[in-house]
Amino acid sequence: xxxxxxxxxxxxxxxxxxxxxxxxxxxxxxxxxxxxxxxxxxxxxxxxxxxxxxxxxxxxxxxxxxxxxxxxxxxxxxxxxxxxxxxxxxxxxxxxxxxxxxxxxxxxxxxxxxxxxxxxxxxxxxxxxxxxxxxxxxxxxxxxxxxxxxxxxxxxxxxxxxxxxxxxxxxxxxxxxxxxxxxxxxxxxxxxxxxxxxxxxxxxxxxxxxxxxxxxxxxx
Numbered sequence: 001x002x003x004x005x006x007x008x009x010x011x012x013x014x015x016x017x018x019x020x021x022x023x024x025x026x027x028x029x030x031x032x033x034x035x036x037x038x039x040x041x042x043x044x045x046x047x048x049x050x051x052x053x054x055x056x057x058x059x060x061x062x063x064x065x066x067x068x069x070x071x072x073x074x075x076x077x078x079x080x081x082x083x084x085x086x087x088x089x090x091x092x093x094x095x096x097x098x099x100x101x102x103x104x105x106x107x108x109x110x111x112x113x114x115x116x117x118x119x120x121x122x123x124x125x126x127x128x129x130x131x132x133x134x135x136x137x138x139x140x141x142x143x144x145x146x147x148x149x150x151x152x153x154x155x156x157x158x159x160x161x162x163x164x165x166x167x168x169x170x171x172x173x174x175x176x177x178x179x180x181x182x183x184x185x186x187x188x189x190x191x192x193x194x195x196x197x198x199x200x201x202x203x204x205x206x207x208x209x210x211x212x213x214x215x216x217x218x219x220x
Contacts, residue, residue, distance in 0.1 A: 031094055
């Protein structure tokens with residue numbers, strides 16, 4: 001699946017064939033609403049290029065190929081599969097296409113543990129400072145082992161994973177902020193406790209699906 005510029009570049013090669021498709025943002029929004037059970041969620045930011053060897057992406061390609069073949073059919077209006085294929089294309093794009101911005105672990109609004117709530121509040125208030133798990137556990141009036149168990153059972157991540165994810169989120173916000181445009185990527189990473197740029201880059205790409213420099217270019 002390629003954008004028009006990439007298609008134009010490969011037209012000169014006889015061994016390469018291309019297939020293109022366009023889907024309206026409103027159609028994707030409707031698919032997103034259907035997938036979320038009626039909730040109005042913002043559309044994700046998709047990567048420019050996707051790996052077609054992934055099973056989900058190959059399924060999308062097959063759907064597009066089927067749509068292309070049916071468009072050329074004699075009576076598209078009577079083809080009962082056609083609207084289903086169009087609908088499926090939207091679901092497959094939202095589900096299979098890699099995303100630039102991935103969601104970070106969030107705290108359920110109705111979780112019961114007051115200790116976990118205090119731990120989260122402490123972490124959020126100290127993301128820009130050095131902290132230990134013992135500090136977080138003390139603020140929550142619990143032990144480190146109990147703290148780890150609560151995070152894992154209620155949020156699905158360890159306390160350390162949560163802290164790293166939240167610091168990456170703050171760095172992501174700074175990279176997108178025009179107010180912080182004067183700060184370099186290195187300075188923003190260090191601001192949120194990432195002193196090894198290679199480690200920061202790997203973690204950032206894993207969480208957001210793109211590099212810090214790609215995010216910064218989006219601001220320009």
